[in-house]
Amino acid sequence: MTESDGGCLPVIGSxxxxxxxxxxxxxxxxxxxxxxxxxxxxxxxxxxxxxPGRAPPPQVRMxxxxxxxxxxxxxxxxxxxxxxxRLRALDPWLPxxxxxxxxECGHLDEVRRQARRGDWCxxxxxxxxxxxxxxxxxxxxxxxxxxxxxxxxxxxxxAEHLVGWGRTAEAIALVRPAAERGERSAIAxxxxxxxxxxxxxxxxAVLAPHTTDTFRARELVDLTAGxxxxxxxxxxxxxxxxEPPFGELPAVVGLPAEVLERQGRVDxxxxxLATRVHHPNGSVNVVQQYAETLARxxxxxxxxxxxxxxxxxxxxxxLSVLLEEQGRVDxxxxxxxxxxxxxxxxxxxxxxxxxxRHDRVDEAVELLRPEPGLAYYEAWVLQSLFIRLVExxxxxxxxxxxxxxxxVGDMSVELFGLHVWLLGELGRTDQAIAEVRARPDVxxxxxxxxxxDFLTFTGHFDEAIGILTTESRNEWDVATLASLLxxxxxxxxxxxxxxxxxxxxxxxxxxxxx
Numbered sequence: 001m002t003e004s005d006g007g008c009l010p011v012i013g014s015x016x017x018x019x020x021x022x023x024x025x026x027x028x029x030x031x032x033x034x035x036x037x038x039x040x041x042x043x044x045x046x047x048x049x050x051x052p053g054r055a056p057p058p059q060v061r062m063x064x065x066x067x068x069x070x071x072x073x074x075x076x077x078x079x080x081x082x083x084x085x086r087l088r089a090l091d092p093w094l095p096x097x098x099x100x101x102x103x104e105c106g107h108l109d110e111v112r113r114q115a116r117r118g119d120w121c122x123x124x125x126x127x128x129x130x131x132x133x134x135x136x137x138x139x140x141x142x143x144x145x146x147x148x149x150x151x152x153x154x155x156x157x158x159a160e161h162l163v164g165w166g167r168t169a170e171a172i173a174l175v176r177p178a179a180e181r182g183e184r185s186a187i188a189x190x191x192x193x194x195x196x197x198x199x200x201x202x203x204x205a206v207l208a209p210h211t212t213d214t215f216r217a218r219e220l221v222d223l224t225a226g227x228x229x230x231x232x233x234x235x236x237x238x239x240x241x242x243e244p245p246f247g248e249l250p251a252v253v254g255l256p257a258e259v260l261e262r263q264g265r266v267d268x269x270x271x272x273l274a275t276r277v278h279h280p281n282g283s284v285n286v287v288q289q290y291a292e293t294l295a296r297x298x299x300x301x302x303x304x305x306x307x308x309x310x311x312x313x314x315x316x317x318x319l320s321v322l323l324e325e326q327g328r329v330d331x332x333x334x335x336x337x338x339x340x341x342x343x344x345x346x347x348x349x350x351x352x353x354x355x356x357r358h359d360r361v362d363e364a365v366e367l368l369r370p371e372p373g374l375a376y377y378e379a380w381v382l383q384s385l386f387i388r389l390v391e392x393x394x395x396x397x398x399x400x401x402x403x404x405x406x407x408v409g410d411m412s413v414e415l416f417g418l419h420v421w422l423l424g425e426l427g428r429t430d431q432a433i434a435e436v437r438a439r440p441d442v443x444x445x446x447x448x449x450x451x452x453d454f455l456t457f458t459g460h461f462d463e464a465i466g467i468l469t470t471e472s473r474n475e476w477d478v479a480t481l482a483s484l485l486x487x488x489x490x491x492x493x494x495x496x497x498x499x500x501x502x503x504x505x506x507x508x509x510x511x512x513x514x
Contacts, residue, residue: 291318452468
């Protein structure tokens with residue numbers, strides 16, 4: 001089957017053939033595909049097994065996905081719940097980390113073999129390889145056994161390929177049955193596809209029954225923007241209660257306020273948001289949206305008043321962005337200064353970012369640099385500072401700050417992580433490796449991961465493999481070990497290592513011993 005045939009993916013099962021589209025266009029596409037599939041199936045039943053290379057009589061055209069399709073190695077796994085379990089547990093499927101290593105190292109035969117044995121992760125990757133080669137029918141044939149079951153993950157993957165090839169009508173026909181069954185992701189994908197085709201009435205029809213779901217309501221608002229249907233959208237959104245209950249989601253007022261704003265009814269939008277801004281059950285998200293609305297309409301005076309009142313640091317942050325956009329850098333810094341003085345790290349980092357963007361590097365560094373002798377520090381603030389210093393070739397200065405903090409107190413795990421990262425940035429990887437090895441907690445997942453990363457980065461694959469023993473019960477360790485085995489050419493051992501790992505359930509402690 002080729003694109004010129006106007007056909008859709010010939011997937012057999014509850015998720016595709018047998019359910020008609022609601023539009024004439026989709027119905028014609030669907031019916032044509034169904035007719036070809038049924039003809040092919042009759043030929044298959046008459047001529048025997050579907051072995052690779054077994055061609056139909058020359059006068060009858062059979063879709064390539066049937067010619068290539070092997071008997072399913074995962075026969076009986078047509079239960080969507082079981083497929084979901086396999087994806088969550090990656091049992092018996094290979095993890096993406098290992099599959100990516102197989103592809104990168106050119107072991108495509110192994111990827112194809114695992115795909116034919118029913119490994120979804122390999123099937124998805126192999127289909128992408130075939131699609132990149134232009135073998136579109138073959139790519140769809142690889143995914144077909146999974147999509148046949150109606151499993152949404154596979155249906156979505158097929159739809160993505162079809163959309164990428166400009167066959168949106170087929171993708172819509174494929175996705176619609178899952179959406180009609182209530183699959184939430186399918187509803188969102190169908191609405192997006194319809195919107196891309198300009199079929200806004202259908203978008204509204206698909207999403208209207210689901211506006212009590214915040215995500216679907218969000219999609220309704222986004223996909224109808226600029227389409228002249230705002231009054232309809234407002235009527236479909238849930239009614240806003242006069243008194244907000246405790247824990248009310250910010251979208252309850254946020255979405256209708258957004259629609260009002262794009263209609264030009266800015267004061268009404270602000271009034272709606274204000275019912276929550278000044279209420280104890282309000283949300284910081286609503287405060288931020290109120291400030292954003294004022295900023296978008298250049299209401300600087302109101303935004304300043306809001307920052308001095310209930311808007312606080314959130315409004316001040318948005319005010320600083322507005323002022324910076326106008327080229328008023330000093331005013332932007334001054335807007336945040338009262339909140340920086342409180343010791344809050346968030347406005348401090350925002351102020352430093354403004355200074356960095358305008359090449360006032362030394363001011364920014366001094367603002368973020370911890371005071372000498374400081375025993376407590378925010379690791380993420382230090383990381384923000386160090387990233388900027390490294391970008392400017394000042395990694396040594398960053399390392400001196402870390403060592404100065406360590407000299408005052410203990411070298412915490414977070415601080416040590418920054419320390420060895422900076423050693424790596426300075427090219428001192430051997431020192432970093434030695435220091436990680438010397439840690440008493442080197443056998444924890446955290447430190448072992450750092451050590452393996454350094455060894456891998458420096459090309460010491462065999463040494464990294466030696467650290468990651470097959471007895472480890474941590475799946476990340478086993479996946480990393482298997483991917484390294486692939487990179488040194490020990491493919492069969494890599495696959496066996498993953499499949500024979502200990503999958504006994506256990507409490508998760510990512511930072512403690514395995």
